[in-house]
Amino acid sequence: MSVLMRDEAQARAQFLDVQRYTIDLDLTAGEETFDSRTVIRFTALADGDTFVEIKPATLRSISLDGHALDPADLDENRFPLTALTAGPHELHIDAAMRYSRTGEGMHRFTDPTDDETYVYTQLFMDDVQRVFGAFDQPDLKSVFALTVTAPEGWTVLGNGIAEHNGEGRWTLAPTPPVSTYLVAVAAGPWHSVTTEHAGLPFGIHCRRSLAPHLDDDADEILDITRACFDRFQEKFDEPYPFDSYDQAFVPEFNAGAMENPGLVTFRDEFVYRSAVTDTERQTRGMVIAHEMAHMWFGDLVTLAWWDDIWLNESFAEYMGYQTLAEATRFTDTWVDFGVARKGWGYDADQRPSTHPVAPDPAAVPDTASAMLNFDGISYAKGASALRQLVAWLGEKDFLAGINTHFARHRFANATLADFIDNLASATDRDVHAWADQWLRTTGVDTLTPHVDEADTTWSLAVDHHGTRPHRITVGTYDHTIDTQSGPDRLVLRDRFDIGIPQESATEENATQDGAVTRPGRRPALVVLNDNDLTYAKIRLDPDSWRTVLDSLSGIPDALTRAVVWNAARDMVRDGELAPATYLETARTHLPHETDLALLQGVLAFADTQVAARYVTPEDRPAALATLTALTRDLIRRTEDGSHPGLRLTAVRHFIAAATQPDTIHGWLTDGTVPGGPELDPELRWRILTRLAVLGATDETAIAAALEADPSATGQEGAARCRAALPTPEAKAAAWNAMFGDDTLSNYLFTATAQGFWQPEQTDLVTSYVPRYYPDATALAVRRGPAIAEAAGRYAFPAYAADADSLRLGEQALTDRALIPALHRKLADQIDDLRRALTVRTAH
Numbered sequence: 001m002s003v004l005m006r007d008e009a010q011a012r013a014q015f016l017d018v019q020r021y022t023i024d025l026d027l028t029a030g031e032e033t034f035d036s037r038t039v040i041r042f043t044a045l046a047d048g049d050t051f052v053e054i055k056p057a058t059l060r061s062i063s064l065d066g067h068a069l070d071p072a073d074l075d076e077n078r079f080p081l082t083a084l085t086a087g088p089h090e091l092h093i094d095a096a097m098r099y100s101r102t103g104e105g106m107h108r109f110t111d112p113t114d115d116e117t118y119v120y121t122q123l124f125m126d127d128v129q130r131v132f133g134a135f136d137q138p139d140l141k142s143v144f145a146l147t148v149t150a151p152e153g154w155t156v157l158g159n160g161i162a163e164h165n166g167e168g169r170w171t172l173a174p175t176p177p178v179s180t181y182l183v184a185v186a187a188g189p190w191h192s193v194t195t196e197h198a199g200l201p202f203g204i205h206c207r208r209s210l211a212p213h214l215d216d217d218a219d220e221i222l223d224i225t226r227a228c229f230d231r232f233q234e235k236f237d238e239p240y241p242f243d244s245y246d247q248a249f250v251p252e253f254n255a256g257a258m259e260n261p262g263l264v265t266f267r268d269e270f271v272y273r274s275a276v277t278d279t280e281r282q283t284r285g286m287v288i289a290h291e292m293a294h295m296w297f298g299d300l301v302t303l304a305w306w307d308d309i310w311l312n313e314s315f316a317e318y319m320g321y322q323t324l325a326e327a328t329r330f331t332d333t334w335v336d337f338g339v340a341r342k343g344w345g346y347d348a349d350q351r352p353s354t355h356p357v358a359p360d361p362a363a364v365p366d367t368a369s370a371m372l373n374f375d376g377i378s379y380a381k382g383a384s385a386l387r388q389l390v391a392w393l394g395e396k397d398f399l400a401g402i403n404t405h406f407a408r409h410r411f412a413n414a415t416l417a418d419f420i421d422n423l424a425s426a427t428d429r430d431v432h433a434w435a436d437q438w439l440r441t442t443g444v445d446t447l448t449p450h451v452d453e454a455d456t457t458w459s460l461a462v463d464h465h466g467t468r469p470h471r472i473t474v475g476t477y478d479h480t481i482d483t484q485s486g487p488d489r490l491v492l493r494d495r496f497d498i499g500i501p502q503e504s505a506t507e508e509n510a511t512q513d514g515a516v517t518r519p520g521r522r523p524a525l526v527v528l529n530d531n532d533l534t535y536a537k538i539r540l541d542p543d544s545w546r547t548v549l550d551s552l553s554g555i556p557d558a559l560t561r562a563v564v565w566n567a568a569r570d571m572v573r574d575g576e577l578a579p580a581t582y583l584e585t586a587r588t589h590l591p592h593e594t595d596l597a598l599l600q601g602v603l604a605f606a607d608t609q610v611a612a613r614y615v616t617p618e619d620r621p622a623a624l625a626t627l628t629a630l631t632r633d634l635i636r637r638t639e640d641g642s643h644p645g646l647r648l649t650a651v652r653h654f655i656a657a658a659t660q661p662d663t664i665h666g667w668l669t670d671g672t673v674p675g676g677p678e679l680d681p682e683l684r685w686r687i688l689t690r691l692a693v694l695g696a697t698d699e700t701a702i703a704a705a706l707e708a709d710p711s712a713t714g715q716e717g718a719a720r721c722r723a724a725l726p727t728p729e730a731k732a733a734a735w736n737a738m739f740g741d742d743t744l745s746n747y748l749f750t751a752t753a754q755g756f757w758q759p760e761q762t763d764l765v766t767s768y769v770p771r772y773y774p775d776a777t778a779l780a781v782r783r784g785p786a787i788a789e790a791a792g793r794y795a796f797p798a799y800a801a802d803a804d805s806l807r808l809g810e811q812a813l814t815d816r817a818l819i820p821a822l823h824r825k826l827a828d829q830i831d832d833l834r835r836a837l838t839v840r841t842a843h
Contacts, residue, residue: 016044021132033096053078056074107253118188128180136180143175147170147172158262178261190205206271298315303413313378338532338559338562349381354443357385372824446538447528449463453522458521462498477493502514526540531559579839583610689717692726731756772797806837
């Protein structure tokens with residue numbers, strides 16, 4: 001399929017004005033295709049040629065201004081429109097379109113629980129042409145009027161209010177002007193919970209088999225939705241711009257969610273059918289707030305080209321965490337951001353594939369390259385940059401600039417230059433210089449403290465490795481003299497702000513060399529970036545690090561602990577801290593941790609990175625023993641039922657670290673962990689997967705588990721277990737399912753890949769490492785970017801951390817047959833492999 005070039009899009013935007021799409025979709029044509037009939041009314045602003053995009057199964061007819069055109073002129077996904085005269089035109093397209101099994105275009109899913117079928121669209125970034133013909137670029141906004149024919153008993157959802165006309169016919173209210181990639185349809189026998197708020201219809205929807213679970217959480221989901229909606233209405237001068245607000249939880253969704261105006265689609269794992277922690281509920285709430293922020297920033301005002309995708313995602317990411325904290329019971333969202341989300345940005349920013357938050361337009365020449373920038377930089381780093389901007393600018397001026405941006409560009413498109421100009425209009429500060437330093441540069445700054453002590457004072461100087469200015473808070477802590485708190489507790493002495501680079505003329509109590517002098521003896525612990533308002537790697541001075549080793553869990557504030565844990569994480573990745581020391585620090589302090597987000601974030605890094613990749617195979621048993629002891633302590637500590645989230649997290653990681661099957665097999669047999677929790681489907685499949693890895697289960701047990709849980713999640717669990725079995729036959733079958741048979745859906749492919757590679761089975765799968773690169777390359781060509789992303793992320797031999805594997809990977813990157821999505825993912829994975837080898841050899 002031809003990708004759209006930026007210069008082509010710019011030329012077409014100057015040539016066309018698109019007024020209206022009238023689209024009729026017929027979803028009753030069978031299981032493989034649906035019918036799509038489109039009328040596009042547009043104006044050519046001059047005489048000339050252009051093209052319309054469509055990727056049909058069959059292009060039955062196409063006509064322009066009543067004159068039939070030859071369907072055979074379709075060239076891949078482009079149909080040429082030649083010799084257009086200046087003035088209005090009407091294009092008619094009639095086609096059969098293929099359903100997708102990969103989450104792109106019109107995805108079709110049949111629920112194995114009850115055999116009910118559902119379809120939904122995912123048209124980002126250029127997949128609208130899989131559903132209907134369009135001038136497919138974000139700055140050709142138009143009105144979209146859709147009618148849909150669906151099977152009897154189905155409900156149709158869309159961007160606007162849907163009206164059922166009888167006999168399976170549905171009419172969706174025309175949209176205001178929106179971009180092509182934001183059009184949305186979801187159809188099926190949905191279970192719905194509806195209400196009204198602020199004079200608008202609100203609804204939440206899921207497949208019928210999940211109905212009891214949605215009903216259990218409906219009040220929480222709708223309460224968060226209403227609270228965030230009201231808070232955004234307070235923040236933004238522009239009223240909510242659409243006629244309704246539906247949220248559909250859809251199956252086999254590739255992303256977390258999609259900000260379709262008036263119809264946000266979410267992956268339906270957010271409808272929890274098993275026990276979850278409060279932090280996971282907070283994550284769902286953040287995604288609800290994130291997508292709602294897009295209604296203004298992304299949908300009302302949309303990027304002109306994909307180089308500014310960060311504007312959409314960074315803004316929504318920042319607003320998601322901030323607004324959820326302001327409007328709901330989840331008041332500590334930035335702890336979770338700091339310990340779980342921010343590392344995504346740090347990791348991406350240290351790879352060869354790093355890019356500025358706001359890349360140069362020349363670096364995003366086409367849609368394929370644009371898709372590569374949906375990463376930790378556009379989300380986590382961009383949100384961190386905005387958080388630093390708000391700290392520097394002040395929230396009042398920040399929101400004033402945002403509201404000017406909305407007012408000037410409502411239902412239109414805007415660029416980075418527009419955004420910065422609008423922010424600058426609200427302040428006397430030099431926002432343009434800030435943007436150059438923060439948004440146009442790459443890499444992570446590192447801030448290292450140097451602490452000196454005199455008789456009655458102490459001083460702090462900061463070594464700044466990097467180029468960006470920072471405004472940070474320094475926190476100082478002393479050992480408590482309250483013996484009732486325990487010997488390892490710390491108490492805050494004070495916090496003060498400094499600028500980086502330090503300048504003696506601007507810092508209070510600064511010396512001539514820029515160091516800040518404070519009264520009293522030096523604190524036991526000095527923490528830079530104490531409230532985590534900037535984006536930089538933080539180091540600790542030697543005395544502070546000794547305090548951390550003894551007293552990390554005694555730091556009184558969870559956000560400060562997150563900053564310190566992130567510092568330790570970065571030191572491991574940079575080869576400055578032995579992985580075993582990180583694990584021992586976790587072993588010492590996590591049993592005393594009270595913040596659930598911190599516990600989950602630190603354990604996730606300890607399990608999936610330190611124990612799985614950063615220690616050598618010879619040291620892995622000791623690492624797992626440390627994690628087992630740690631989680632056993634947590635399980636014992638939570639026996640009284642007072643911390644169910646901590647206990648559930650500990651149980652999950654105890655299962656993952658098990659090296660002997662007896663204990664977890666006993667849990668599976670008894671149907672419960674002693675003292676709770678009882679095993680729900682998620683825990684059952686988790687245990688069975690680990691037993692498969694250890695060779696302590698078989699196909700008979702997996703089939704019995706699937707019979708007991710035949711749901712979509714059960715199908716995925718069984719695929720994961722079967723791929724994890726330590727036999728040559730199981731590995732061969734899994735490999736063929738992934739790379740030899742193209743029938744797996746996106747989710748079943750991912751589950752199979754997750755089971756295949758296991759650190760305990762490196763000898764068994766060694767022969768598959770050299771097969772991976774040619775097989776993944778061919779798969780990506782056949783099945784496209786979504787499966788390529790899954791193959792690069794989940795099917796990569798990440799545990800084969802040796803020089804030969806690294807050499808194979810580096811050689812594979814030179815293959816010109818790699819499609820961009822797979823090339824980028826492999827480049828990142830191979831760099832992570834290189835880092836793992838460096839960490840291993842450093843200690």
